Structures are given as structure tokens and as C-alpha cells.
Amino acid sequence: MNQKALRILEFDKIRQQLTDCATSDPGREKCRSLFPSTELEEIQKMQAETSDALRRLLRNSGFSCGSVHDIRPSLRRLEVGAALTARELLDIASLLENTARVKAYGRHDRQDTPDDSLDSVFDLLEPVSALASDIRRAILSEDEIADDASAGLRQVRRSMKSCGEKIHAQLNSMINGNLRTALQDAVITMRDGRYCLPVRSDYRSQVPGMIHDQSSTGATLFIEPMSVVKLNNEIRQLEIREQEEIAKVLAELSADASAYTETLRYNYENLAELDFIFARARLALVMNATRPEFNTNGLVNLRKARHPLIEKHKVVPIDIRLGDTFDLLVITGPNTGGKTVSLKTTGLLTLMGQSGLHIPAGDRSELSVFQEVYADIGDEQSIEQSLSTFSSHMKSIVSFLEKADRNSLVLFDELGAGTDPAEGAALAISILSYLHRKGVRTMATTHYSELKVYALTTEGVENASCEFNIETLQPTYRLLIGVPGKSNAFAISLKLGLPESIIEDARKQISEQDASFEDVLSSLEENRIAQERKEEELKRLEETLSRRETELKNRERTLEQQKDQILSRANEEAHAVLQDAKEYADQTMKEFRKFGKAGVNSAEMERKRNALRKQIDKTASRTGVKASEPKQPGKKPRPQDLTPGTPVRILSMNLKGTVSTRPDSRGNLFVQCGILRTKVHMDDLELADEPEIITPKMTRTSTGKIRMSKSASVSSEINLLGKTVDEAVAELDKYLDDAYIAHLKSVRVIHGKGTGALRKGIHNYLRTQKHVADFHLAEYGEGDAGVTIVEFKQ
16 A cells, blocks of 8 residues: 555544554554555454454443553563563563453453454463562562562661661760760761761861761761771671672572563563554544445445544535446535545545444445555645646656556546646546546546536446535535536625626636536536435425324224223123122022922012012123113913913013913912923913023024924923833933933923832933933922932033
């Protein structure tokens, strides 16, 4: 990748931003040396590392390599057997401590966290904690070695301390004794590493010893008394031994470190690499960048791309395509409209992507791997361009024109400017045609209308323009691919106050063909704006419809839930009502049976029936069911009409049945209602057309009346009185079959009491019938031991 393109596209500023994101000197060094790669495999690897580091930072932002110093010179000294200084050993300990911290950061906190491309780098880190602990225990600082660094050093320092205490004791006795008047100050000082006393010069003879120094005035002499010379000499010897012991400690620690030179080198390099990778991730976080997709077929598709060196609140995202249906893009439009920014955005994001950096663009943005990026971008704002400027641009173009191929990206800014417009336009078209024939991916900005026409009429070449708001005289910086741009010079001048007469005169100066072409562009621009407004309105309507559809679905879901709740409550209430009615009916039946056994009169039973009817009406009102309209009164029966088998309706109970016995002298008789045989008064009866027996065998006649089939008209009881056991069983067998087919729940078998032989034979027969669920003797008042109630299986 040529350095000129890196400089023109300001890639060095991106490298500086990346360097600021690193936390260690080795990491910053790698950031400063970042260079775009041309190998797809390497680019994909670096992009994956950046993505994985970004995910880790989003989970835990606490990554830092700390103050990692360059230990490579120290490692080379260890390899030749040299001893390191305390500072160098402390740098090694710091490196190992940072290694341990970074390795701990690299461990996955959760079992479900997937492995990524950084795991292998974290796994290569070896903290060697024992070596770091030994160094920290022995070396307190660059200038201080711990007493416990070795046994010899501990012993020497104890001796030094003891000797120093003896010197202080002797000198203090001299200060507090007869030499008090001879001293300038009653203090003990150090000169040349030896203990001395400040003696007044006129008392020199009273203090025998060695003079080590004197004051600037000569009034004070610093004398080492003879009595402590031997002790001072001993301290100096101990100090030499101390340095020897310190040298031994450093040599031993250096020997320990030399066993891990390769490990230390790998730790240093891997920490630098991790710091470099996480710096790329931090930069992506700052830029709100995403990982681009890469291809090798020259396709560029940037979605919502932003120039990374423009402030976030000012930059306008743009969509840029190149290499799909066209390989040459001609961008036109007014000055300061964003044409050059579009070029630089494409070039700089390409360099960033091939350097393993995420790019400030939308998801699914695509970049191609280019072997070279050539850029000729000058100052398009200058209105005074000399021949030398044109020559320098042309020299730059010539330098890469022959080198560019299908794997190159070429960027031209104001191609052909700086010379005669006609010649410049012709030259620009020729250069672009040459690159187009070679299949070079090219982007060029221009003001020339000839290039707009060239893009419109040449296959594989596309126009683009930077949008400009004529009303506000401000560029919108939107890049519109497929639409050639206008210079808008006349419109801008008119808005700025230039007289209209001058503008009209200027219009006459341009050719009719150019004016017609500008009118076409104006029409296209107006149509585009109108189309965009329609699309925005359609988008707004779609969003409204989508929102309302969602609301309706939510409302429907809510109604369904409410319906289910209402039905559930209704079922519960209905169940409770039915349970109450059942319990009341059961209680009433028990009382009816009790009344039958006790011989209670019909008036009392009538009162109970009325109470039951009221309870039924009350139940109906609780369930919200409208009470049925009272039926029209039927035909009142006469005593001679009430023969056994006559269908009647019991008014008080609204039940249908058949007469079982004729009325007695009081008008009371028995009526069979299903399995219920009850005693009623004839005044509580009315004649019915037929008994209401609900079975599957019912059919409807042409008159609409319901008739029962043979099996459905079976009586609910059979009379076997006076028959032998064999005769009774034979007749009973056929009757039970008919009754079971008619779906009767139970029947009455009348066999009488007698000797009990007939009852016993019938019971033995009933025990052998599979469709008989149970049988038992009738209750008192319903036949007692002379009648057996048979219940069928349902």
C-alpha cells in the first residue's frame, strides 16, 4: 500500500487515535506501526480478534496491560549470563504480575460463554508467580534491597547497625563530656561516609583525629576522632560486604529469571498483542463501528458510512456502492457539498478494514480486498490553480495510471481541473475510459457536464450527486447514486442577491445543448424529490398500519383472554347453581319418600312441591335464564279417563308420565315418571298427548309430531305375578332387552311377595345379565318386597 494514499486519506490520524486507546508502551508501539494488509485470511483473522475483544469489553471493560516495560534488552543480557539490576528485575516482576491479571481477565466467567479467537493468546500467558514473588520479596525498590533477601545480607546489616550504635555512643559521650565547649554544634555529622564532629577551629588541638572537611569560612572543622576511626573503618568494610551480598542476591534472582527467558519473551509479546487487539476494540467502541464483510471481487457496499475524522454530531451517513453493476462512479454537485468527503470515506474505510479495524458504518457493509489504493485528492476549494498545480496532479496520476489493475481502488478529486475546461473534460474522459476498460474500481468527482453525459451514456459507469438544498443554500451531504448533480450556480447566485438580469444574460452565454441538459437535470431532481416524499408518506402509512395491526392483535388477544375468563367463571357459577339444585332436589326426594312411608296427606306434599317449584325458579333467575312462559292449560281429566297407561302431565312438577293406577275414592292415584313413581291428586293432572321419553329411537312424522319406535315405547315396568319361574325368566329376558335398547335407566319388575320363590329365581337370573348394573327391592310405598328395581349400565 503506497504511503501517499495513506497520507492523503489521513490514515495516520486513525493510527494516532488507535495509539491513544492502548494501555502499554509495547501496545502503543504496535498501534503506531499498523499497516493495511492485502491478505484476506489475515484480514479476517484480525477482524475476528477485534470483534471478540469488543464482545469481552462489553461484558467487562476492565482490561488493562498496565505499565509493561520493554524487557527485551534484559532478556538478551540474561541469555549471555549477565546479572540484572534491581530496576530490570522489578520490570520483570511487574510484567509477570500484569500477565497474571490479564490471564485472569481472559478466563470465561460462565460455562455458557463460547470460545473465541483470543483464547489461544490468553492460554499462552504464563505468570510464573513464584519468580515474581521472589523478586518482590527481595527487592523493595530500585534503591532498596530487603534485609531478608539473604542470610549473609541480614548478618552484615546487623553488624553495621551494631557498629553504628557503638560509634554514636562514643561520640555522644564526647559531646556531653569535656569537649562540649570545643564543638560548634552538639551534633554528629557524616563526611565521606564517616562519622565526624563539628569542632571550632581554635580548639583543633583539643580533639585529636582526622580532618575530613571544613566550613566555607574555615571556622568549623569536621573531625573524625581517633577513638572512632577503627569503628568507621569497620563500617566501611561492612558496606563493601553489603554490596557483595546485594550483588549475590541480584545474581541469584537473575539466574532464576534466566530459566524463563522464553516464557518472559512470549508474555511480553502476547501482552503487547492483546493490548493492540483491545485497542482496536476500544476504537470500535468509541466510533460505534461494526465489522465489515470482505470479498475479493471488487464489490464495495457501504451502508450508513461515516467519515471517522468528522465530529459525530456533524457527520452525515452516506450509502456508497461500487463494483456491482458499475465499476466507475462519477460524483457531481456544488462545492462544499460533500464530494471529497465521499471519496475519502470510501478510501479511508477501505484502509481501516484491511488493517483489522472495524469501520463506522451500518451492519452488513461490504469491502473488497484491494492490493493498492491510489488517491489524487487536492484542494477543490481553490479558485486559482496554476499550471504547476495541474502539472503536479498530472504527475501523480501518471505515477499510478500504469500500475492500477482490477485489484486496485483509484480515487480522483476534480479530475481534469486546473486547465482549459474543454481540454480538461476531454482529458478526464480519456483517463476514466482507460481505467474503465481495464476494469479498475474508480471514483471521481467533477464539475464537468461532459463527464455527466459520459456516465449516462457508458455502460458500467454511473452518476452520483451530493444533494444541495436550494431553499437554504446548504448542502445536505447525502450521496445520491444514479442521479447526476447540478452545479446550481445560477440558483445560488440568485438567492445571494445577484440581479436577475445578469443571471438571464449568463443563461444566454451557455449553449442551447448545455441549457437543455441542465433543464433535464432539474426535472430529474424535482421528480426525485417528489418520489422521495411519496416514499416517505408510504413508509409513514406502513408504519401506522403496522402499529394499528399490532394494536388490533393485542386487543384481540386481550378479548380472547377475557372471554376465556368469563366462560370459566360462568362455568363455575353454573356448576355451583346446578349443585345447589341437585342437593335441593335430592333432599326433596328424600322427604317425598319419607312422606310416603309416614302416610302424610297430599296437602303437605303439595306444599313441598310448590316449594320445589319456587326453588327451581330461583335457580333459573340466578343463571340468568328467562323463565319459560306458562303453558296453555291442557284438558282436565275425568276419573274414567285416568286408566293405566294414560299419558298425563303433573302440573306442580311440570313432569310428564303415565298413569299406573286408577284414582281412589279421594281422587289420588300413582303416576310413573321415568323411574319415579309418585302419588298425586287428579286435580294436579292434565291429559297429555303421549309420554315424554327421550331416546335415540324417536322419529318425527309428517305432521311434526314425535312418535316412538317399538323399542322406545317399552313400559318402565313388567308384571310377572302368577307366573312360574321359567315363564317369568323367559318373559323378563325379552323385556329387559327391549328396555335396554330403549335406553331406559331402570325398570320395575313386579313379582309379588308370596313364598319368595319367584323373587329368588328372578334375582338369580338378574345376577347373570351383563347389561344389569344393579337391582334392589323397591322402597316402602312403591311395592316394597313385591317389586324389584333393575338399573341398567349406561
